Amino acid sequence: MARTPNTSRRALLFGTAAVSAGALLTACTSNETKDQEPAADNAPVADEKPGKAVTIGFAGPQADHGWLNAINDNAKSRAKKYSDVTLEITEGSNDTAQQIGQIQTLINKKVDVLVILPADGKALTQVGLQAMRAGIPVVNLDRVFASPQAYRCWIGGDNYGMGLNAGHYIGEQLKDKKNAKVVELAGLDNLELTQQRTKGFDDALKNYPNIKKVARQAADFTVESGQAKMAQLLQAQSNFDALWNHDDDQGVGALRAIDQAGRDDFLMVGGAGAKSAMDAIKAGNSVLKATVLYPPTMAASAIDLARALGQGKGVGGLAEFEIPSSLTLYSAVVTKDNVDQYLPTGFI
Secondary structure, three states, X not given: OOOOOOOOHHHHHHOOOOOOHHHHHHHHHOOOHHHOOOHHHHOOEEOOOOOOOEEEEEEOOOOXXXXXXXXXXXXXXXXXXXXXXXXXXXXXXXXXXXXXHHHHHHXXXXXOEEEEOOOOOXXXXXXXXXXXXXXXXXXXXXXXXXXXXXXXXEXXXXXXXXXXHHHHHHHHHHOOOOOEEEEEXXXXXXXXXXXXXXXXXXXXXXXXXXEEEEEEEEOOOOHHHHHHHHHHHHHHOOOOOXXXXXXXXXXXXXXXXXXXXXXXXXXXXXXXXXXXXXXXXXXXXXXXXXXXXXXXXXXXXXXXXXXXXXXXXXXXOOOOOOOOOXXXXXXXXXXXXXXXXXXXXXXO
């Protein structure tokens, strides 16, 4: 059953496909349905062909971090790919009130769809609800709103899975080493994402009884903090076998501290997927042997989803008439063996 061309915004918001009464009746009564193509085969899906014009509003935090800057770049470049998409992007702010104001401006402009990466998901939940109630579907990017009613679709990274995959990689490298020791350079401890990454890491290590985590320091996702906190770890731990660093930006500072200390007796796994980390992995001349992705390409995918929403279409490769309500990205482990594949996604 194909969606009727005048699917309402309300249907888009709440994931219901508008189907004509005649089509429904035919589907229920015809004796020939077994000879017809499955309804899903006729579902309209978004593709690269120009379609209905869609204006997408994009609002995110201030791009004061390599990953956040890559988020903006991915959104802009993806929107340019489509002749039927107009992107209205805000300046971005880490101030909650200011970001709310920027989003309200986009609501007042009556954009067709909103993509929002909130500086604080809980604090911006109300403005997400405001957009949805105004008939503007919201694609919530990464930092999730406190209520699922504040968005039509959520897409983001897997912080728990990031820690889990880092732990499994390190575990496999050290599984034959007796009394192996690991240390952890985390992010900001007051962030739930940091707690999730640590939990995933700890859960993975439970599979390797020969490995013990002997130290942990929390940094704050900057080069300077990474260098300072790593120096403290190195001073406190005269020997260990592996380090997991949550963030490649602070990893730049961590590597400086490691070089200054003249240490090369352990392996290091990074996090997020910065180009500098991938370059180091490819060169193979440092302790950094892998990084676990938290892909900023999610912003490009968010634009794809927003375009599909605005055009009343589903996702190619899926049978459903509507886009999913949530999409969690996989945290792949990048090593020297596969770095060339992922290098184009590395952010600066």
